[in-house]
Amino acid sequence: MSYQVNGTTVEHDEEGYITTLSDWSKDLAEVIAKQEDINMNEEHWEVVNFLRDYYEEYQIAPAVRVLIKAVKKTMGPEKGNNKYMYELFPYGPAKQACKIAGLPKPTGCV
Amino acid sequence: MSTLYALLYYFATLVLVAGLALKIRQYAKTPAPLKIPTTPAPTTGGGVFWRMLRELVFFESLFKSNKWIWLFGYLFHVGLLIVLLRHLRYFTQPVWFWVEWIQPFGVYASFAMVIGLAGLWARRFLVERIRYISSPSDHLMLALLLGIAISGMMMKFVDGTDIVAVKVFFLGLMRFQINELPTQTPLLVHLGLVALLMIIFPISKLLHAPGVFFSPTRNQVDNPREKRHLAAWAAELER
Amino acid sequence: MAPLDDDSKKNDVRGPEGHPLEIPRLACGAMADLKSYPAHPAHQEALGFPGELIDNWKEVAIAKIGDLASKNRAFQVYLDACVKCGACTDKCHYFLGTGDPKNMPVARQDLLRSVYRRYYTFAGKNFPWLVGARDLTREVLDEWYNYYHQCSQCRRCSVFCPYGIDTAEISMAAREILDTVGVGQKYCNEIIAKVKDIGNNLGLNPKALRATLEDLEEDLEDETGISVRLPLDEKGADILLITPSADFFAEPHIDGLLGYAKVFHAAGVSWTLSSYASEAANFGMFIGSYENMREIALRIRKAAIELGVKRIVFGECGHAWRVAYSFLNTLAGPFDFLDQNYPIPQHILEFTYNEIQKGTLKFDKSRNDEFRMTYHDSCNVARGSRMGDMPGGQFEIPRAVLRAVCNNYFDMDRDTIMESTVCCGGGGGLLTDELMDLRTKGASPRMKALQQVTKDHGVTHMAAICAICKTQFSKVMPKFGYEMDSILSVHQLVSNAIILDGQESNPDGQASIKDQQEADDNSATAAEE
Numbered sequence: 001m002s003y004q005v006n007g008t009t010v011e012h013d014e015e016g017y018i019t020t021l022s023d024w025s026k027d028l029a030e031v032i033a034k035q036e037d038i039n040m041n042e043e044h045w046e047v048v049n050f051l052r053d054y055y056e057e058y059q060i061a062p063a064v065r066v067l068i069k070a071v072k073k074t075m076g077p078e079k080g081n082n083k084y085m086y087e088l089f090p091y092g093p094a095k096q097a098c099k100i101a102g103l104p105k106p107t108g109c110v
Numbered sequence: 111m112s113t114l115y116a117l118l119y120y121f122a123t124l125v126l127v128a129g130l131a132l133k134i135r136q137y138a139k140t141p142a143p144l145k146i147p148t149t150p151a152p153t154t155g156g157g158v159f160w161r162m163l164r165e166l167v168f169f170e171s172l173f174k175s176n177k178w179i180w181l182f183g184y185l186f187h188v189g190l191l192i193v194l195l196r197h198l199r200y201f202t203q204p205v206w207f208w209v210e211w212i213q214p215f216g217v218y219a220s221f222a223m224v225i226g227l228a229g230l231w232a233r234r235f236l237v238e239r240i241r242y243i244s245s246p247s248d249h250l251m252l253a254l255l256l257g258i259a260i261s262g263m264m265m266k267f268v269d270g271t272d273i274v275a276v277k278v279f280f281l282g283l284m285r286f287q288i289n290e291l292p293t294q295t296p297l298l299v300h301l302g303l304v305a306l307l308m309i310i311f312p313i314s315k316l317l318h319a320p321g322v323f324f325s326p327t328r329n330q331v332d333n334p335r336e337k338r339h340l341a342a343w344a345a346e347l348e349r
Numbered sequence: 350m351a352p353l354d355d356d357s358k359k360n361d362v363r364g365p366e367g368h369p370l371e372i373p374r375l376a377c378g379a380m381a382d383l384k385s386y387p388a389h390p391a392h393q394e395a396l397g398f399p400g401e402l403i404d405n406w407k408e409v410a411i412a413k414i415g416d417l418a419s420k421n422r423a424f425q426v427y428l429d430a431c432v433k434c435g436a437c438t439d440k441c442h443y444f445l446g447t448g449d450p451k452n453m454p455v456a457r458q459d460l461l462r463s464v465y466r467r468y469y470t471f472a473g474k475n476f477p478w479l480v481g482a483r484d485l486t487r488e489v490l491d492e493w494y495n496y497y498h499q500c501s502q503c504r505r506c507s508v509f510c511p512y513g514i515d516t517a518e519i520s521m522a523a524r525e526i527l528d529t530v531g532v533g534q535k536y537c538n539e540i541i542a543k544v545k546d547i548g549n550n551l552g553l554n555p556k557a558l559r560a561t562l563e564d565l566e567e568d569l570e571d572e573t574g575i576s577v578r579l580p581l582d583e584k585g586a587d588i589l590l591i592t593p594s595a596d597f598f599a600e601p602h603i604d605g606l607l608g609y610a611k612v613f614h615a616a617g618v619s620w621t622l623s624s625y626a627s628e629a630a631n632f633g634m635f636i637g638s639y640e641n642m643r644e645i646a647l648r649i650r651k652a653a654i655e656l657g658v659k660r661i662v663f664g665e666c667g668h669a670w671r672v673a674y675s676f677l678n679t680l681a682g683p684f685d686f687l688d689q690n691y692p693i694p695q696h697i698l699e700f701t702y703n704e705i706q707k708g709t710l711k712f713d714k715s716r717n718d719e720f721r722m723t724y725h726d727s728c729n730v731a732r733g734s735r736m737g738d739m740p741g742g743q744f745e746i747p748r749a750v751l752r753a754v755c756n757n758y759f760d761m762d763r764d765t766i767m768e769s770t771v772c773c774g775g776g777g778g779l780l781t782d783e784l785m786d787l788r789t790k791g792a793s794p795r796m797k798a799l800q801q802v803t804k805d806h807g808v809t810h811m812a813a814i815c816a817i818c819k820t821q822f823s824k825v826m827p828k829f830g831y832e833m834d835s836i837l838s839v840h841q842l843v844s845n846a847i848i849l850d851g852q853e854s855n856p857d858g859q860a861s862i863k864d865q866q867e868a869d870d871n872s873a874t875a876a877e878e
Contacts, residue, residue, distance in 0.1 A: 063561055109594075153740060327513035
């Protein structure tokens with residue numbers, strides 16, 4: 001189970017989350033997104049970058065609400081809402097966006 | 111033949127009593143580590159007594175579940191109970207008055223038994239889900255019970271048996287004497303099947319009879335916040 | 350991967366026609382190949398189990414059956430007592446949804462019972478063909494893995510069994526046996542390892558938890574105009590709130606958490622969360638491991654002692670409440686250091702209900718007028734616990750609270766609620782993406798019952814008090830023609846309606862949905878959607 005990116009091999013788990021977080025790169029994000037049927041645009045990157053910054057500080061993905069609040073600040077209220085997040089990431093901003101951002105999958109009753 | 115049946119009955123009784131005693135001892139000694147009554151459940155011992163009584167007397171959960179199984183199961187079990195009580199006349203001298211009194215009901219009860227068994231058996235063929243879960247032993251158990259019921263009814267309605275001699279035989283067994291047993295086929299079949307039932311009781315699904323009394327989902331009191339429940343092996347973990 | 354992709358498409362799996370409990374034709378083997386991901390060796394070992402399938406797995410598994418039967422009366426009796434009457438055959442939501450006969454409770458039990466018979470009973474040892482006994486083989490072990498991870502341990506079958514046989518007990522034992530020989534499930538075991546390591550299912554560390562709570566406090570102040578706190582690790586507080594970590598992360602769970610905070614605020618009690626015991630759920634139950642369940646429960650005891658609290662209150666979490674109500678005293682008691690005048694532990698709904706009875710809470714019910722509500726009884730609350738003093742309080746109290754905060758409330762079909770409630774389809778360790786097909790099919794009885802009340806009473810939303818139910822429904826409801834936010838927390842509705850001191854109700858009584866607006870002290874706002 002691995003992604004091929006720029007001639008290198010990046011291992012991932014059964015669900016497509018990369019196993020070594022330091023393997024992540026922007027090119028890899030594009031590869032993962034493609035597998036998820038997502039074409040990365042500016043808004044996608046905005047979310048992914050926020051997730052990575054948040055993760056770097058807190059070692060966990062933010063709550064959806066925290067993410068939305070941050071998006072609202074940068075992209076405006078018409079994009080800073082749950083519905084728009086699901087338009088960007090149909091399987092959910094938490095799980096799908098985390099996968100593309102190279103973060104571990106949020107576990108538990110979520 | 112009388113000696114053979116006498117020995118068979120001593121053996122069957124021994125297996126039934128010892129087997130059941132061992133099983134009951136096993137159930138009683140096995141701890142229940144957690145409180146798992148299916149709620150809503152009674153919050154007092156008295157409440158649990160009533161809950162168990164409703165299960166035993168009315169098959170309450172089965173009634174909630176499936177009216178056909180309940181109907182056939184209930185007919186069979188109540189019929190069996192009355193028939194069994196009726197049979198006490200073979201083991202008591204003088205016969206207790208209430209055993210005398212139920213004698214005529216026992217005759218009707220035998221029909222209830224047969225209808226119940228036939229209905230339960232029919233479901234094992236007709237209902238896809240129940241056909242799927244039935245093992246050969248499930249069919250054989252019903253065949254055995256039906257065989258007992260029909261051979262018993264044969265003696266009453268078709269080929270009368272010298273029931274006084276039968277009684278002498280069983281009273282004799284209770285005093286460790288072997289008396290002459292009549293030799294009509296229905297009687298020998300009936301007694302043979304009953305002995306077989308007694309023997310397989312402790313090693314078959316008939317263990318549902320003692321098992322129901324030990325089912326934690328039914329017999330536990332719903333009071334875990336008020337009273338700490340702790341199994342002996344679990345207490346060891348706290349040392 | 351396929352399961353992840355499916356979910357994005359809105360497709361009605363079943364039409365609104367059909368009774369919620371309609372019995373399907375048998376579809377043998379329909380779910381035979383559905384296998385949830387196995388646990389990684391590291392997670393297995395963190396729980397005290399072998400990392401992978403051990404060489405002598407067969408002997409160990411057979412011995413484990415005997416060991417568990419000698420330690421658990423329910424397991425022993427239930428292995429013996431079944432007469433195959435068939436009363437349970439149409440009671441499992443996974444059978445109703447999939448038609449796979451091995452999802453009928455009796456057939457699921459028999460996967461294990463047949464092996465027990467072969468090695469532990471006279472008839473099975475000598476006449477296996479007669480009583481349906483079978484050898485333990487690799488195929489049987491795989492079958493156990495697949496089908497015992499298609500049981501949500503919801504106990505619906507146990508209500509209807511004449512002997513009270515509880516398939517949950519069998520499925521917990523089966524998972525314990527599987528773990529013991531080294532084949533655990535990833536979803537459950539990874540999470541339990543996280544709880545032991547970090548303190549909650551999510552892996553939310555104290556720093557991140559604090560940041561999240563501070564963020565939410567800001568939201569609360571924006572919304573209400575007054576300071577409503579979400580205290581963390583505050584020694585000397587009266588109440589320790591134990592809530593599922595999903596309440597710090599997911600929607601609509603977070604809205605429930607804000608509701609608890611408002612109720613505590615209005616009641617004027619001091620309370621705190623704990624970063625050490627930051628999880629209500631106890632997945633140790635799902636895998637049938639008393640030792641793991643106890644270890645997780647002891648974190649709560651330790652936190653309560655260290656923080657010096659007088660009471661423990663649990664947030665909205667179904668299986669958590671079963672473990673808390675029914676097992677906590679056993680696993681982590683005695684709680685003689687807490688205030689004995691209150692139930693130990695207490696459910697947040699018991700707390701809120703009591704405050705409503707005392708008259709300390711003020712509500713503007715009209716703020717929930719946009720919702721026409723029904724209530725989903727979460728399985729483990731309904732059949733494995735209680736609230737209040739009377740049997741059935743677990744049904745009455747949530748409904749009483751809902752009626753106190755909503756004008757429009759309607760119950761679903763009586764055969765699908767209260768003690769007969771059908772599971773959400775994601776309980777018992779099945780809330781994982783690779784089981785989405787099963788989760789959707791298992792949810793169909795509940796969804797059909799919901800569609801009935803939508804048709805009959807115009808019901809738009811459903812409330813629940815379980816983190817798993819909430820997540821599961823937000824994922825599957827779109828497949829049945831509802832929006833993902835049609836599932837609400839009960840305390841979300843409380844939060845919407847409650848009027849805190851310093852706030853006033855809208856003069857015209859209309860609900861105002863304001864998103865993140867600055868609210869001054871005199872204006873009322875409802876929670877954001």
